Amino acid sequence: MGRLVVVSNRVPTPTPGTPPAGGLAVALAGAMQERGGIWFGWSGRTLPATSAAQEEPEMVEQGRVTYALVDLTERDLNDYYAGFSNRMLWPLLHYRMDLADFTRVALAGYYRVNQLFARLLAPKVEPDDLIWVHDYHLIPMGGELRAKGLTNRLGFFLHIPFPPPDILTVLPNHADIVRGLAAYDVVGFQTPSDVENFETYIRREKVGHRLSDGRFVVHGRAIKVGAYPVGIETKAFTEAAEHAAKNPLVKRMKESLLGRQLIIGVDRLDYSKGIAERIQAYETFLTLDEEWRGRCTYLQVTPKSREDVPEYAAMEREVAELAGRVNGAHSDLDWTPIRYVNRTVGRNALAGLYRLARVGLVTPLRDGMNLVAKEYVAAQDPADPGVLLLSRFAGAAHELDIGALLTNPYDVDGTAGALARALEMPLDERVDRWRRMYDRISKFDVTDWRKAFIGALEEPERTTPKIAAVR
Structure with missing residues (x-):
């Protein structure tokens, strides 16, 4: 050999x-x-x-x-x-x-x-x-x-x-x-x-x-x-998520939610990830589904990348301004709609945050695979799993269409509607969808x-x- x-x-x-x-x-x-x-x-x-x-x-x-x-x-x-x-x-x-x-x-x-x-x-x-x-x-x-x-x-x-x-x-x-x-x-x-x-x-x-x-x-x-x-390393990531409840960052996040549903997006700062379109869809969701205002929080974790490339610097300004605009228009004294974090979060803490989230937003405009989608599925609690909202233009959609809610990230209204459906999905459907996806990523992991x-x-x-x- x-x-x-x-x-x-x-x-x-x-x-x-x-x-x-x-x-x-x-x-x-x-x-x-x-x-x-x-x-x-x-x-x-x-x-x-x-x-x-x-x-x-x-x-x-x-x-x-x-x-x-x-x-x-x-x-x-x-x-x-x-x-x-x-x-x-x-x-x-x-x-x-x-x-x-x-x-x-x-x-x-x-x-x-x-x-x-x-x-x-x-x-x-x-x-x-x-x-x-x-x-x-x-x-x-x-x-x-x-x-x-x-x-x-x-x-x-x-x-x-x-x-x-x-x-x-x-x-x-x-x-x-x-x-x-x-x-x-x-x-x-x-x-x-x-x-x-x-x-x-x-x-x-x-x-x-x-x-x-x-x-x-x-x-x-x-x-x-x-x-x-x-x-991904499916089994290892699942174990990390199971033990992450003790992570200080995860504990603080859970306490700060005050019972609200967590929506999470995790992406490197890149124009291919559709972050701006995702924020616009979330704003549309808050406008059309007013009953969810104050009942959910969207956490967007977006580490910076390629800051020496002009297109990335421009995008950083655009996303930050967009998140600020949504918060300015929709926040209340005790509620901020979007928490925008512009730094890297450690793997174990990230696994715990995925597990807390009722919805995983993975909506790139185009992606070769996107392993965040698979990590989100691996991190879920089998008894009460969240819902993966996945762009049909992510490579992961070829495998996870058996359980994810597929969406077109260019269709802001459609993505907003899919987000409402994900948050309102009954437990039995969430479990069924999650099980099919988890079986797939377990049988075909990184090894x-x-x-x-x-x-x-x-x-x-x-x-x-x-x-x-x-x-």
Whole structure:
């Protein structure tokens, strides 16, 4: 059994004696300790713009895992990360063509950093290693490694949506991006819709087709493409929620509610999350269902992110002003409709807050998966569960439509009506809906996701008739 080499934009900083930080670290920790391997990527540190590129990654050993850390210059970070990755790919892959900002300088930086990563990683790879590259920052990584002569099994997983061709082809270098995916042996998406969009693109652009065995031919290479929906640590999160009643923050929150029903939303500050539309829907709900005024409280937890990107700074102002306007118009002396928290809340406290909430509002305008939806379900009290109000445009809707109330976040009135239904839903219906969702996320958790993808990557290469490259 070969080692597992993981490549991601950011490497979780190893801290001996503490659990892994971040969802991807949790998902892969067990496999990496079992197999041994390398976790390669950006250290999180920056060098002056005039600095030379790093010649060797910093190697940190922890158990059977070696963390290979690369510092980036300010120039590389601005072009590759803040530029092309987060001002072009991120908005476009989330269907926000209006926010996409393409520059040749940023594109050059995107490829420059991928080439740097490949140059530093290639000498560390052994012939039987499995290589698993993660997310939109590193799509060209597979092709760069192939150019270095590596013949290892290469896998790529896209954690965010893959849009339909009419959106993807807005990207000036869309053909090169898809050609980069063809360098991998396994390409994983979150949902069947993403796979369908990929297939439609390669057919429409005449660069590939599906084989009878389910694989795809893309630019002359036969690759496996599939949906591998990311899960959570369901059992562990449920246990955290069960014990969170003693958490000081959770206790204070429960006492402050004074018997009111809690509605909760938890999102990183990002325009894809639909936070402004959600607040507007809540305001509409308060206007149309006046009997709920003073009987419910909406808690929105929204840690800041990417504050150096102008669109995010503008959104932070918009959301804060909107929450303030709603509170100013609807609050009473002893009741504030919205509690807007602009900071990170710890995992255990968050699990307890989910368990307190009668409604979980997960209404992104577009999301690859959205694990908050699954965490909310995992945290519920089986005897008195809350209701998940879920956007149909979240990847999680492909799995949780069996119990969630699906809503269109662009339809403010419809979301307001769904919120009223969720708050008024009888116990027997809440239990039935919750049980179906909980069974699903228990049977397909984060370990199953990791095993499914690595299992596909480990499959022996099948013989395929010689295929002419499609031009």
